[in-house]
Amino acid sequence: MKPSLKIIKIGGHILDDSKAKKEFLTQFAAIDGLKLLVHGGGKSATALSKKMQLDVQMVDGRRITDAQTLEVITMVYAGKINTSIVSMLQALSCNAVGCTGADANSIQSIKRPVSDVDYGFVGDIQKVNSEYISLLINAGLTPVFSAITHNNKGQLLNTNADTIAASLAKSLAEIFDVTLYFCFEKTGVLEDKYDETSVIKIIDKAKYKGLVKSGIVSDGMLPKLQNCFDALENQVSKVCIGQPSMLSDHSNNYTTLTL
């Protein structure tokens, strides 16, 4: 039997709020067993870009990443946010290690080809090298990935944190029994986006198609759920979406996805 591994993606809104961040990290540190954390951190990067008088350009919620923006993102994600999370987790007796995809070439990407939109230095993941990551995990360490990868030719690339979490989950599912959690500020996938009590508890593929058709699942939730089903189709055991409280064993108010 494969050992269990929990992979948790934490959303930017929670990291932007220092109280919510501390609560989340306390919950994360308390999880028994093997675990791995993935984070982005959109708002801080936007704030620093503005302070440095750089234009912030978004298309469909995705950041256009020119060379200067990539520098800001690298500083904020891999520097400020990642290092502070690792230090806070250490204080909570969680033996964390900060990572980017460049470390040990653990996540290799290619620069997204230019089509209608030129996203700039944005990476599409090609390959996860799970050897390094499992070395850390098997030594009792907790990897904390920021949303930076590279092309293995010296170019860093801004990469969607949801996609990183799903790609790590798929790759590590060969070695571990992986549950993937997407933690964000909402209680889960909602029937009515204005009603936090309208969580859809279970979504299978048929239900998902219906939700897309009816428009209940749209915008940013679409690629998130696509990532989830992709993970489930690649040996990941379980995918959950909701607030950090779902990480405790007592909560059942979140969305679980199944094939």
Add this chain to the structure above:
Amino acid sequence: MKPSLKIIKIGGHILDDSKAKKEFLTQFAAIDGLKLLVHGGGKSATALSKKMQLDVQMVDGRRITDAQTLEVITMVYAGKINTSIVSMLQALSCNAVGCTGADANSIQSIKRPVSDVDYGFVGDIQKVNSEYISLLINAGLTPVFSAITHNNKGQLLNTNADTIAASLAKSLAEIFDVTLYFCFEKTGVLEDKYDETSVIKIIDKAKYKGLVKSGIVSDGMLPKLQNCFDALENQVSKVCIGQPSMLSDHSNNYTTLTL
């Protein structure tokens, strides 16, 4: 017999010059055997501080580190510089991993006590946990440390890169046969600081005392050499000071320190 390990500290001036940086990393990547890199990156942090309209205060060449300055330093050292070095080394087939002292609590410090000067969030190293570092090295990986440590209570601390290199060398000397290299823009310790050909080839403790007395060793070179002798007195086999060319086996134009 202990396996050989080369610990290399690279100075900020070399990293500030993109051509010199690339040359250094090419030389570093070509070193056979086990190795570890330590870097700071002073000028970039000053440039970003100015861009963000923060005051830059230095006392005796050391940076006063208030909360905002610490954030800048963390972003520049652990984010921008470290991540880019790791990615460039990967492109040169050197299997690098970026580290701060917070990772696996590898370098634990205390905030420097306030005396005549309040340096702010500056760390004095208390303890190196060599277990994590040797896990990486023994797996064929090359740790790349930026000059950030923490107090294991959630506080990151700006820490002198020379001291980090010397502390890592002393701690790892229990497991490895360590040679410590301080690479900077000068050819070594100079008899006449305006004459790059006046390198003092060998300095022992008696000679060092004479150089301090005569004022030939002063300012920033004083703590650097003190760190070197401290390392030699703690099982480190050899300490060398000079330009990156000393890393190749053919050069002999640098300073070697002995007890």
